[in-house]
Amino acid sequence: MYDFxxxxxxxxxxxxLRGAAVTLELSCEAMAIGLVISIGLAAAKTSKIAPLRWVVQAYIELIRNTPFLVQIFFIFFGLPSIGLRMSPDAAALLALVVNFCAYATEIIRAGIESIAVGQIEAGRALGLKPLQVFRYIILKPALRTVYPALTSQFIxxxxxxxxxxxxxxxxxxxxxxxVQSRTFASMEVYLVITVVYFLMSAGFSALFGAIERAAFRYPLSR
Known part of the structure; x- marks a missing residue:
């Protein structure tokens, strides 16, 4: 019998707790930065400029079809060979952003393409500028559509x-x-870590659910 x-x-x-705080900090920063970049990449992916679409598609395919571990090693160990050196936390943040954007771009792109063409044409007929059409007619409804997928991707x-x-x-x-290397309490350490990850995931799921109910009611607030 094992004695816990x-x-x-x-x-x-x-x-x-400090480690958990770093995990939350890296994840939230990667989510915030990656979301902004992903919106731009999704707009490029749905643009009429073919070379731009090809570049974005190549990036998505490269990241989604290679292991995250390899991406981290490339950034942390590979980039210094060309003079780009980063701290472990900075390299981790960059790797998380690069990986997240590849998936979030496709999620947002699917949301953008779900908007009916008639709505876009109606916005143009009302005299809205292209940026206003993208912001009010395309982006907001698209984000509401893909919000559950984006929050799942964050977790x-x-x-x-x-x-x-x-x-x-x-x-x-x-x-x-x-801690495990100092205490040799492998079972206890990783059991506690498992519980902490579960609590963080459950907490964010509840938070995102509350945000969805408050922010994405019909009609959309401006």
Whole structure:
């Protein structure tokens, strides 16, 4: 029978909490930056400029068909060979943004293409400028349509961020590995980490659900 002993783990709770804070910081920053970039990439993907569409599609295919671990190694270990050196946390953030954008771009693109052409033409007939048409007629309804998929992608991004521990980024998984190496309480450490990840995911799911109910009611608020 295994004798559970959580005392060494709880004694290192400050380190684990700092790691959880880094995980949340990296995930939220990657989500915020990636969402802005993804909107621009989705607009490019749906534009009439063929070379622009090809470049965006090539980027999406490259990122979605290569492992996230390889992407992290390329950014952290590969880019320094051409003079681009970053700290572990900066490299982790860049890798998360690059990975998130490839998926979020396709999600937003699907939302944009779900807008009826008649609505766009009606906006143009009313004299709206192209930017106003994109902002009020295309973007807002598209975001409402893809909101559940984007929030699910964020939670997946947060869980995927555990991989950044391989480059010594100070996230929750890295903190847990350090505690485990000192206490040898493998079962207890990773059980606690599992619970923390679950609580963060459940908390964000509840938060995103509340935001959806408040912000995406009909009609859309401006």
């Amino acid at each position: 002993n959580f005392a060494p783990v709880f004694a290192s709770s400050d380190q684990l 997946y991004l947060m869980l995927t961020s555990s991989v950044v521990s391989v480059i010594s980024a100070g996230d929750l998984t890295a903190a847990g590995a350090d």
